[in-house]
Amino acid sequence: MPRRLTALCLAGLVLAASACSGSSGGDDGTIELRFGWWGNNDRAAATQKVIDAFEAKNPGITVKGTYTDFNSYFDRLATEVAGGRAPDVITLGGAYPREYGDRGALLDLSKVALKTDKIGAAALGNGMFDGVQYGVPTGVNAISVVVNESVFDKAGVELPDQDTWTWDDFKRIARDLAAKLPDGSFALADPTRTDMLDAFSRQRGEALYTADGKVGISEQTLVEWWTMTLELRDARATPPASQTAELITQPAPEQSLMGRGLAAMQFDWSNQLTALRKASGQPLKLIRLPGETPTPGMWLQASQIYSINAKSEHPAEAAELVDFLVNSVDAGKIILADRGIPANSEVREGIQSVLTDDEKAQAAFIDELTPKAGPPLVIGPTGSTDTPKILDRVNAEVLFDRQTPAEAAADFVKQVATAIKQ
Amino acid sequence: MSKRLERADRIGYLFLTPWFIGMAAFTVGPILASLYLSFTEYTLLKPPEWLGLDNYREMLADPRLHKSLAVTFVYVFVSVPVQLVLALALALVLNRGVRGLSFYRSVYYLPSLLAGSVSIAILWRQIFGKDGLVNQLLEPFGVEGVSWVAHPDFALGTLVVLNAWTFGAPMVIFLAGLRQIPATYYEAAQVDGAGTVSRFFHITLPLLTPIIFFNLVLQMIGAFQSFTQAFVISGGQGGPSDSTLLYTLYLYQRGFGSFDMGYASAMAWVLLAVIAALTGLNFLFAKRWVFYGS
Numbered sequence: 001m002p003r004r005l006t007a008l009c010l011a012g013l014v015l016a017a018s019a020c021s022g023s024s025g026g027d028d029g030t031i032e033l034r035f036g037w038w039g040n041n042d043r044a045a046a047t048q049k050v051i052d053a054f055e056a057k058n059p060g061i062t063v064k065g066t067y068t069d070f071n072s073y074f075d076r077l078a079t080e081v082a083g084g085r086a087p088d089v090i091t092l093g094g095a096y097p098r099e100y101g102d103r104g105a106l107l108d109l110s111k112v113a114l115k116t117d118k119i120g121a122a123a124l125g126n127g128m129f130d131g132v133q134y135g136v137p138t139g140v141n142a143i144s145v146v147v148n149e150s151v152f153d154k155a156g157v158e159l160p161d162q163d164t165w166t167w168d169d170f171k172r173i174a175r176d177l178a179a180k181l182p183d184g185s186f187a188l189a190d191p192t193r194t195d196m197l198d199a200f201s202r203q204r205g206e207a208l209y210t211a212d213g214k215v216g217i218s219e220q221t222l223v224e225w226w227t228m229t230l231e232l233r234d235a236r237a238t239p240p241a242s243q244t245a246e247l248i249t250q251p252a253p254e255q256s257l258m259g260r261g262l263a264a265m266q267f268d269w270s271n272q273l274t275a276l277r278k279a280s281g282q283p284l285k286l287i288r289l290p291g292e293t294p295t296p297g298m299w300l301q302a303s304q305i306y307s308i309n310a311k312s313e314h315p316a317e318a319a320e321l322v323d324f325l326v327n328s329v330d331a332g333k334i335i336l337a338d339r340g341i342p343a344n345s346e347v348r349e350g351i352q353s354v355l356t357d358d359e360k361a362q363a364a365f366i367d368e369l370t371p372k373a374g375p376p377l378v379i380g381p382t383g384s385t386d387t388p389k390i391l392d393r394v395n396a397e398v399l400f401d402r403q404t405p406a407e408a409a410a411d412f413v414k415q416v417a418t419a420i421k422q
Numbered sequence: 423m424s425k426r427l428e429r430a431d432r433i434g435y436l437f438l439t440p441w442f443i444g445m446a447a448f449t450v451g452p453i454l455a456s457l458y459l460s461f462t463e464y465t466l467l468k469p470p471e472w473l474g475l476d477n478y479r480e481m482l483a484d485p486r487l488h489k490s491l492a493v494t495f496v497y498v499f500v501s502v503p504v505q506l507v508l509a510l511a512l513a514l515v516l517n518r519g520v521r522g523l524s525f526y527r528s529v530y531y532l533p534s535l536l537a538g539s540v541s542i543a544i545l546w547r548q549i550f551g552k553d554g555l556v557n558q559l560l561e562p563f564g565v566e567g568v569s570w571v572a573h574p575d576f577a578l579g580t581l582v583v584l585n586a587w588t589f590g591a592p593m594v595i596f597l598a599g600l601r602q603i604p605a606t607y608y609e610a611a612q613v614d615g616a617g618t619v620s621r622f623f624h625i626t627l628p629l630l631t632p633i634i635f636f637n638l639v640l641q642m643i644g645a646f647q648s649f650t651q652a653f654v655i656s657g658g659q660g661g662p663s664d665s666t667l668l669y670t671l672y673l674y675q676r677g678f679g680s681f682d683m684g685y686a687s688a689m690a691w692v693l694l695a696v697i698a699a700l701t702g703l704n705f706l707f708a709k710r711w712v713f714y715g716s
Binding site: 071072074075078079081082099100103104105240241242243244245246248249250383386389392393396397400402419 | 465466467468547551552568569570571572573574655656657658659661662663664675678679680681683
């Protein structure tokens with residue numbers, strides 16, 4: 001009796017154990033890839049179409065897409081990577097490819113056959129760290145000012161001349177707008193974000209990070225920045241502090257002031273134009289940042305980066321998917337400019353005929369910027385992915401008048417230095 | 423005889439084996455692993471490196487940790503008493519023989535089931551947001567509301583209210599406790615001329631102290647571990663200005679946001695120590711005020 005019981009228990013255990021160790025291959029020999037990205041529902045719908053097209057071309061491979069909004073994407077990814085359950089193809093951006101690459105989570109792309117010869121060198125460089133290509137860019141992007149002309153018209157304020165406007169012009173325009181716009185509408189949402197500190201400091205000959213991985217922005221520059229944003233807040237050109245704090249927790253374009261038609265300007269990435277136009281239902285425009293002369297602070301950047309999980313069971317097939325996503329005109333015709341103006345020159349040409357006005361505006365913006373942009377951005381060192389959160393916290397201290405700009409500047413530099421273990 | 427028992431025991435333990443294995447693999451194992459990790463630098467992706475007491479030393483000098491402890495203490499020591507008073511008050515009302523008691527009991531219990539959920543936290547954000555219900559109610563009175571969930575002076579308050587709203591679970595336990603107080607005590611008191619208030623303070627409250635104590639211990643431990651509401655309402659940041667940075671939220675941020683799993687593990691053990699110490703104090707003081715009958 002006991003022996004039979006033991007056998008029974010063992011059998012149960014074996015069953016339970018084998019149920020846990022499910023592999024990512026189907027019984028019929030198909031390979032299942034997982035592909036993770038962030039974005040809204042429109043992007044999800046487009047991405048699903050691309051996946052369908054890929055599956056149609058590659059029988060035997062199925063792709064399962066998973067997505068969340070931007071704020072939760074990286075928390076979720078960290079959990080999945082730690083648990084060994086990260087997607088095969090991972091979307092990253094900014095300093096994340098280095099963050100994950102340095103820690104051995106990403107595949108060295110030279111180990112798989114992946115063509116990158118048609119992709120612009122500058123954007124490709126955003127996926128290369130210490131000589132290793134960890135990712136390929138989805139497209140090219142730039143930080144810009146999204147402008148709602150109808151709000152300008154309603155307030156009777158003239159649009160700035162993007163070739164010459166300075167930060168003083170910007171402040172004056174914002175104040176003019178604030179004086180003339182109805183309650184609830186603003187000149188712009190609070191502009192503080194790391195990308196803007198990048199641009200603002202580069203215009204002053206600095207940068208958020210130095211090439212050797214240290215904090216590059218001076219406290220003086222930060223004080224200037226926050227002195228300006230406080231002026232904007234006090235002029236009611238930007239929302240009250242608590243509304244700004246609330247907006248920070250809502251990253252979707254549809255929830256932003258610009259997306260709701262409640263702002264005249266918004267500092268944002270150029271590839272957000274389509275989503276913002278759709279959300280607001282208004283013909284928005286892209287213009288270059290204030291203060292770009294004499295020293296330009298703007299730069300061209302890979303909007304997103306596709307990487308392959310170092311632990312993927314099917315790296316070759318994952319590379320095929322990435323290849324399709326970035327190098328195929330068919331895929332480009334579906335994604336259009338949603339992940340930036342395609343970095344692959346063939347794709348960029350191939351999709352011209354199907355671009356809508358929104359995407360053409362983006363492409364024109366990038367083309368115009370290209371000769372005027374500053375040098376490539378120094379991407380932050382490992383640990384710098386904490387910087388946006390540090391900035392949000394310190395910015396709240398400033399906007400709620402709990403720290404002076406000077407105190408906040410010192411605090412910010414200190415906290416970032418700690419995060420990047422300088 | 424004894425041999426038969428032994429055999430029965432053996433079979434019993436055999437049947438328990440899967441659960442023992444489960445407990446070892448999924449509870450005791452991870453707990454011990456986290457103790458080890460708390461002495462290491464562990465970035466999730468590379469093997470842990472031994473640091474000794476460095477993580478614990480860092481905690482002494484970490485301003486955000488101190489802030490998160492302060493926020494958590496305020497949260498626990500305000501929301502738990504409010505919640506228990508509410509629970510007791512409603513239990514007293516329901517105990518007076520309301521018609522349809524089971525209906526009301528369910529209705530008031532409902533928030534306890536729902537409040538831990540993400541959807542309620544999202545609802546809360548809507549209610550207390552800039553354009554939320556609260557501000558719409560205030561508008562006719564000429565009050566221009568702020569975003570309550572996003573103002574450093576009020577955000578924690580909205581969390582306290584949310585936690586207090588989950589008074590259903592302690593209320594049901596209070597109700598059960600009230601039912602156990604013999605009616606004869608009240609009759610005797612009434613004969614002696616005791617009024618409602620004096621009956622409450624001299625009979626109900628003393629006889630209910632073991633239940634109050636039970637609820638207090640349970641709710642305090644639960645409140646220290648609150649996470650979901652603060653996470654959802656602050657968009658995972660504990661903001662603004664770290665005003666809703668509950669301890670567990672900071673622990674999560676360090677572990678999964680900054681890849682400091684070693685530090686997060688150390689934080690988890692400190693939380694365990696804090697909860698254990700406070701529960702110990704609770705039991706110590708309980709001798710002074712909890713009345714278990716003579």
